[in-house]
Amino acid sequence: MEKITSFTINHLLLQPGVYVSRKDPVGGTIVTTFDLRMTSPNEEPVMNTAEVHAIEHLGATFLRNHKEWSPKVLYFGPMGCRTGFYLLLSGDYESKDIVPLMIEMWEFIRDYEGEIPGASPRDCGNYLDMNLPMAKYLAKKYLDEVLYHITADRLVYPE
Numbered sequence: 001m002e003k004i005t006s007f008t009i010n011h012l013l014l015q016p017g018v019y020v021s022r023k024d025p026v027g028g029t030i031v032t033t034f035d036l037r038m039t040s041p042n043e044e045p046v047m048n049t050a051e052v053h054a055i056e057h058l059g060a061t062f063l064r065n066h067k068e069w070s071p072k073v074l075y076f077g078p079m080g081c082r083t084g085f086y087l088l089l090s091g092d093y094e095s096k097d098i099v100p101l102m103i104e105m106w107e108f109i110r111d112y113e114g115e116i117p118g119a120s121p122r123d124c125g126n127y128l129d130m131n132l133p134m135a136k137y138l139a140k141k142y143l144d145e146v147l148y149h150i151t152a153d154r155l156v157y158p159e
Helices: 050-065 095-111 132-145
Strands: 017-026 031-035 073-078 084-089
Touching: 017 095, 031 095, 050 073, 050 084, 050 095, 050 132, 095 132
Parallel strands: none
Antiparallel strands: 017 031, 031 084, 073 084
16 A cells, blocks of 8 residues: 555654645645644654643634634644644645634634633543643744744745
């Protein structure tokens, strides 16, 4: 079998950033998959499930309620390796196109106070596995170390 696209990226060179993972034609449109890489693979510790789960709930809630982008959001969720998240948008986009949206989303997570949306036994299959303080810490780290001063090399996969 052929390697899937995400396994062809050199994870030894990959650093935190915002990358276009793939573009797929679906019907009459393009679906753009973004790799929101938060940690340096195989160098930094991976994120724990509790903070990943909290980020997933907060990020999905933010994106699905965004005035401009919500109709284009198809999916937001964690990578199995726990080094980042995938965002799938309806439309043909480049990484630079979503940096302002990502700054908004991660600031929302960094500054969030209160109950995590959907964190109840009725609404979630693992509602107790949430860590808001760590989610906020990771959001701040991603903003400060990547998004606020993102460079061209953090917008295109390394070769």
